[in-house]
Amino acid sequence: MSPEHNPARHDRESVARTALALLDEVGLADLSMRRIAGRLDVQPSALYWHFSSKQELLADLADRITAIIHGTGAGVLTTARSIRDALFAHRDGAELVLSTYALRLGASPAQSALARALENEGATDVEQRAVAILHFILGHATLVQQRMHADSHGALLGGDENDVTAGLDRVFDLGVTALTGAISAAATPPRDRA
Amino acid sequence: MSPEHNPARHDRESVARTALALLDEVGLADLSMRRIAGRLDVQPSALYWHFSSKQELLADLADRITAIIHGTGAGVLTTARSIRDALFAHRDGAELVLSTYALRLGASPAQSALARALENEGATDVEQRAVAILHFILGHATLVQQRMHADSHGALLGGDENDVTAGLDRVFDLGVTALTGAISAAATPPRDRA
DNA sequence: ACCTGAACACCGTTCAAGT
DNA sequence: ACCTGAACACCGTTCAAGT
Numbered sequence: 001m002s003p004e005h006n007p008a009r010h011d012r013e014s015v016a017r018t019a020l021a022l023l024d025e026v027g028l029a030d031l032s033m034r035r036i037a038g039r040l041d042v043q044p045s046a047l048y049w050h051f052s053s054k055q056e057l058l059a060d061l062a063d064r065i066t067a068i069i070h071g072t073g074a075g076v077l078t079t080a081r082s083i084r085d086a087l088f089a090h091r092d093g094a095e096l097v098l099s100t101y102a103l104r105l106g107a108s109p110a111q112s113a114l115a116r117a118l119e120n121e122g123a124t125d126v127e128q129r130a131v132a133i134l135h136f137i138l139g140h141a142t143l144v145q146q147r148m149h150a151d152s153h154g155a156l157l158g159g160d161e162n163d164v165t166a167g168l169d170r171v172f173d174l175g176v177t178a179l180t181g182a183i184s185a186a187a188t189p190p191r192d193r194a
Numbered sequence: 195m196s197p198e199h200n201p202a203r204h205d206r207e208s209v210a211r212t213a214l215a216l217l218d219e220v221g222l223a224d225l226s227m228r229r230i231a232g233r234l235d236v237q238p239s240a241l242y243w244h245f246s247s248k249q250e251l252l253a254d255l256a257d258r259i260t261a262i263i264h265g266t267g268a269g270v271l272t273t274a275r276s277i278r279d280a281l282f283a284h285r286d287g288a289e290l291v292l293s294t295y296a297l298r299l300g301a302s303p304a305q306s307a308l309a310r311a312l313e314n315e316g317a318t319d320v321e322q323r324a325v326a327i328l329h330f331i332l333g334h335a336t337l338v339q340q341r342m343h344a345d346s347h348g349a350l351l352g353g354d355e356n357d358v359t360a361g362l363d364r365v366f367d368l369g370v371t372a373l374t375g376a377i378s379a380a381a382t383p384p385r386d387r388a
Numbered sequence: 389a390c391c392t393g394a395a396c397a398c399c400g401t402t403c404a405a406g407t
Numbered sequence: 408a409c410c411t412g413a414a415c416a417c418c419g420t421t422c423a424a425g426t
Binding site for chain 4: 391393396397398400402404406407
């Protein structure tokens with residue numbers, strides 16, 4: 001009988017962390033406020049002390065997912081891959097970030113990192129290309145991630161059987177490289193990587 | 195008192211058409227089976243005679259939205275714009291198609307039209323570029339359309355005020371052109387269009 | 389062939405009240 | 408500062424039964 005032993009007492013951080021863990025378990029479609037509350041041993045209404053709406057909670061999760069993106073002096077392709085992999089790191093991460101990013105006007109760490117990388121490589125139209133690459137990454141990653149989930153859960157509806165997602169890595173690299181544009185030939189020399 | 199005058203008798207077609215009209219009025223988030231049923235003067239359960247699930251109904255709507263895409267001998271940029279505009283033609287059209295298209299493995303009319311246009315222009319890696327351009331269009335259109343809706347409904351959260359969506363048309367053209375790749379110079383000569 | 393009526397197992401959100 | 412309890416206005420889906 002210590003002075004306080006009421007077990008369920010949370011803050012913004014613990015709610016968000018629990019929600020993110022639950023997202024990986026059940027997916028975005030089944031991530032309800034009531035389920036999150038249940039996992040925290042709390043009534044659903046308790047969540048509204050920490051977040052004013054579900055949308056605000058989801059936006060917070062999207063920020064956490066994209067917070068990993070580091071603007072090191074890496075190349076455009078490496079930066080693009082790290083953004084994609086940050087989205088892939090959580091179930092339905094791409095869809096979550098896509099559906100939340102319309103409100104973030106150019107202020108995302110992803111877009112800044114891409115713009116810096118483009119500048120390092122001597123690209124033209126840096127800002128516009130950064131936006132284009134970000135839109136490509138979000139569209140591509142959302143489709144690929146949805147397909148991955150559909151594949152693992154059984155029913156396919158389309159044609160060929162086995163390696164449907166095989167060429168998608170090449171599509172990603174081709175897309176990012178094309179959107180980067182002609183390199184000014186004075187920038188970082190291309191290193192072949194098998 | 196004609197022999198039949200029971201007013202509510204529908205088929206797949208009339209249900210889908212009503213649902214598509216309702217989508218334009220209320221948006222994807224508020225497009226519920228119960229609301230569609232209400233518009234048809236029918237109980238919600240009646241919809242399940244025509245469609246086995248809401249997901250199947252939404253997939254049908256996505257097909258209708260993209261059915262407009264015509265594989266005429268137009269250029270890649272023109273084809274890409276017509277796909278984008280087909281998505282823009284209905285409220286939340288891009289989001290709907292994006293969330294439904296992961297299951298259509300390369301069988302979409304949009305992808306076929308892009309592949310034909312790329313071939314006409316003498317591009318390399320036709321299939322991969324068609325997929326990349328389609329992913330770019332879907333990501334871009336989804337983000338732009340969400341922003342358009344958010345702008346019209348008031349609250350912005352980001353920086354500058356007025357022409358935030360101004361450069362996005364240029365981003366689209368730059369993106370599609372870059373993804374098309376270097377033209378083989380023997381194909382259709384570029385016509386300047388003001 | 390197409391629909392009703394009733395039920396089941398859920399949702400997000402608000403708000404007074406508790407501690 | 409953080410949570411409960413109860414309510415409000417909704418969801419998608421199933422299924423026996425009607426016509």
